[in-house]
Amino acid sequence: MPDKGAFPHYMLKEIFEQPLGLRDTIGPRVSLEDAAIVLDDVRISAEELRALRRVNIVASGTSRHAGMAGQYMFQELADVPVDVDYASEFEYRNPQIGPGELTIVITQSGETADTTAAQREAKIKGSRTVAISNVIDSTIAREADGVLYTHAGPEISIASTKAFTAQMAVLFVFALYLGQVRGRLKREQRRKWIEELLELPNTLETVLRCSSDCETLAERLHAVQDFLFLGRAIHYPIAMDGALKLKEVSYVHAEGYPTGETKHGPNALIDENLPVVIIATRDANDPGSLLRHQKSVANIKGFKQQHALVIAIISEGDEEIRHLADHAISIPQAPELLLPILEIVPLQLFAYYMAVRKGLDVDRPRNLVKSVMVE
Numbered sequence: 198m199p200d201k202g203a204f205p206h207y208m209l210k211e212i213f214e215q216p217l218g219l220r221d222t223i224g225p226r227v228s229l230e231d232a233a234i235v236l237d238d239v240r241i242s243a244e245e246l247r248a249l250r251r252v253n254i255v256a257s258g259t260s261r262h263a264g265m266a267g268q269y270m271f272q273e274l275a276d277v278p279v280d281v282d283y284a285s286e287f288e289y290r291n292p293q294i295g296p297g298e299l300t301i302v303i304t305q306s307g308e309t310a311d312t313t314a315a316q317r318e319a320k321i322k323g324s325r326t327v328a329i330s331n332v333i334d335s336t337i338a339r340e341a342d343g344v345l346y347t348h349a350g351p352e353i354s355i356a357s358t359k360a361f362t363a364q365m366a367v368l369f370v371f372a373l374y375l376g377q378v379r380g381r382l383k384r385e386q387r388r389k390w391i392e393e394l395l396e397l398p399n400t401l402e403t404v405l406r407c408s409s410d411c412e413t414l415a416e417r418l419h420a421v422q423d424f425l426f427l428g429r430a431i432h433y434p435i436a437m438d439g440a441l442k443l444k445e446v447s448y449v450h451a452e453g454y455p456t457g458e459t460k461h462g463p464n465a466l467i468d469e470n471l472p473v474v475i476i477a478t479r480d481a482n483d484p485g486s487l488l489r490h491q492k493s494v495a496n497i498k499g500f501k502q503q504h505a506l507v508i509a510i511i512s513e514g515d516e517e518i519r520h521l522a523d524h525a526i527s528i529p530q531a532p533e534l535l536l537p538i539l540e541i542v543p544l545q546l547f548a549y550y551m552a553v554r555k556g557l558d559v560d561r562p563r564n565l566v567k568s569v570m571v572e
């Protein structure tokens with residue numbers, strides 16, 4: 198078992214290992230000069246991938262949140278319809294899948310019972326399967342038709358951090374590969390995306406500098422018992438995982454919700470007793486992202502009128518939200534589809550410092566295990 202090195206907990210060490218995990222997961226699979234993605238271990242032919250009718254993504258916990266982000270990546274880059282499902286629910290739905298479809302099974306451990314069962318169900322139904330696993334030769338990896346390993350290194354802390362960002366990176370690479378194979382991405386587009394991907398680990402190093410801000414925030418909010426995490430579009434899965442991290446390690450109740458959905462109910466909860474953590478980043482080069490950002494500005498103004506305390510994850514230079522929110526943590530510019538890999542980091546750190554401030558067993562939260570081997 199790797200040691201904690203200079204870190205007080207595995208969780209903090211693994212949060213800070215994320216740039217390395219991204220480099221090791223992305224590097225071997227992309228070629229900048231050829232503008233090509235190489236995924237030998239997928240073991241599914243190009244013509245089969247070209248003919249794919251649909252992709253199903255099935256996973257549990259944090260791995261499912263990666264799959265939720267992957268849905269946006271696949272639909273945007275490869276024009277293929279994607280459904281995302283809880284592994285623990287999948288078998289009860291008489292899943293309408295069959296030949297001509299691909300089921301991607303995402304799992305850090307490669308041993309989660311719900312996810313193993315879901316993969317077996319998909320194969321019985323005739324779907325091809327690809328496993329995304331962080332453990333070489335794990336059960337799920339062995340039983341899949343193809344495998345895409347994340348190379349995040351052993352993840353010891355029960356709360357998943359570096360495996361999560363590596364999962365999203367490998368989903369992005371797979372989406373690029375599908376786009377390439379299905380003729381949706383021209384060479385110049387692929388080259389640009391590969392450049393952005395190769396820059397991502399360096400940008401994540403920069404994001405890690407927010408660690409002391411997150412510690413300060415946890416100190417101020419350590420007594421708070423309920424949080425609402427919000428995100429729009431591809432940022433919604435990150436709101437979900439930020440809420441899950443806080444629940445897992447600090448035992449504080451937190452709910453993740455699509456930002457646009459708060460007006461259909463949750464808004465009744467929002468007042469001075471319910472802090473709102475909103476992901477309100479923007480991609481300056483993406484008009485759709487800028488439109489969504491303006492909607493988030495309007496949401497924040499509404500929450501402030503309801504006297505809520507607002508913590509915003511914003512993009513560098515966003516003075517508008519910096520002045521509206523009570524606390525703001527900024528993320529460097531990156532393409533919309535890659536922002537989730539960066540913006541989860543302050544939420545991981547916030548959850549970590551909340552748990553530390555409450556004197557809890559950060560790496561071994563009560564009632565949880567690293568890999569649930571029972572259904």
Ligand code: BG6
Pocket residue numbers: 257258259260261303304305306307308309312355356357565566567568569
């Ligand atoms: C839970 C872990 O038990 O299982 C989570 O605490 C994890 O961190 C979930 O996301 C799924 O595990 P895996 O190994 O299938 O990704």
